[in-house]
Amino acid sequence: MLPSVATSGAQVRTSHRAALEAGVARLSAEGRPRALVVAGMGGSALAGDMLAAVCGGGVPIPIVTVRSYRLPGWVGAADLVVAVSSSGATEETTALALEAVRRGSRLVTVGRPGSPLAAIAEQSSGLHLPVVPVAGAVGGPRANLWGTTMPLLAMASALGLADIGQDAVEAAAARLEDIAHRCRPSSESFINPGKTLALELAGTIPMIWGTSAIATAAAHRLASQLNVNAKYPAIWGEIPEANHDQIEALDGPLAERDIFGDSPSMGLRLFVLRDLDEHPQVGKRRVNSVRIANDRGVPVSEMTAEGAHPLERLASLVGLADYGSVYLALGFGIDPAPVSAVVELKSRISQ
Known part of the structure; x- marks a missing residue:
């Protein structure tokens, strides 16, 4: 997990660049939505909170994070739903993406290429922004927070909701690299x-x-x-x-x-x-x-x-x-990588 955390700076740079290469700029041509709804769970949902925080209180449209199986009743064709899952296969998130398609909402998905979320975006003519693996990051989705956050910030910049230029991206990456140096195990x-x-x-x-x-x-x-x-x-x-x-x-x-x-x-x-x-x-x-x-x-x-x-x-x-x-x-002598209780719960639900 420590090497995974140490890749945070690289995650910022790589994920932002991947979002630009995936064509996030095309969102600007489609106009600003009435509301931006981020659908996700765990760290992927937190990426929505981080998006709203970076955009600040002056953002001209609501930014709402949904952690559930259902979208709010008011979400419709005038809104942009962004379904976020590092794996691209989170049960609740794929359910919300499909619901957004049924309601006629614009859809952007953020997740692993070739995943169920990516397939939903392709079938609905939506935009898929890839979560790109970074060398050394092996700690699971929670160790790839910036991999899901940076595509959202690139999207916000394309929509004119925040000023996330290359200088800001580099400053954040450099800050994370400085923390990694000061927090190295040998220190x-x-x-x-x-x-x-x-x-x-x-x-x-x-x-x-x-x-x-x-x-x-x-x-x-x-x-x-x-x-x-x-x-x-x-x-x-x-x-x-x-x-x-x-x-x-x-x-x-x-x-x-x-x-x-x-x-x-x-x-x-x-x-x-x-x-x-x-x-x-x-x-x-x-x-x-x-x-x-x-x-x-x-x-x-x-x-x-x-x-x-x-x-x-x-x-x-x-x-x-x-x-x-x-x-x-x-x-405490605990391996931070496994999430045994989460895995057990998923297994029980699927039975």
Whole structure:
């Protein structure tokens, strides 16, 4: 899994180039849709959230991510449905792609060439954007997040929803490569931000909050990667929403630690993912949330997005989150690659 995470920068470049070569620019000639609906599950659905985050609040049309077997009732011929699956064979996603065709929606599919999704796009005269394998990436779909995200960003750029030029793509790739260098296995824990994050996560129940759409997408990514890589529970949310419910957990039993107890205890730890683009009121809420946690003895870790372009800032947080989750798994002696419970559930459903 570590070599797979290390290929993130290459994934950004390769996937963006593949989308351009597949003819994503043709979408501009078809006009802007009423809404853009991303259909996917797991990391593929998160790519839709990342798309919306990078496009920002000024985007002129709704960008909606659907994680289900059914499209919302309002989706129709005026909308663009983008079905995303790294394998191109995810059950829920193929069902949504077929439903989009039946409703007369424009369809773009993102997945492995020659997959069921690619066939649906071909049969409906839709556009298929390939998920291209990168040498060294062997960790499954969750280790190829940028392979599904970059085609969406290339599509958004073609539709005039975001400015994702080559400079932004290169800045994000370079940022991920810098993280890979600093988080390399030979780097000691005290100078390795991925190992440091894993140490802060270990033995805690992480409550992860983002302060902007970009930071929240990264918070979701960190929680999901902890689940699948380290088999570890986590809670994620966004300020200000988290200040209306999750913050109350700071007054609960899991916020207390019995440091003199005979058995190990797990308590909350607050992780705040920060972004330069946070609303002024969110900034005030963040500062005071941290103070409230400190007042109750709940440890706090803060991670700040780096870079000028939204894509680079997102990459700076996601890259670190991916490494932290893998190092936490390895610290517990867990192989992060298998997803046994997911495979077992799929097997039971298919019977």
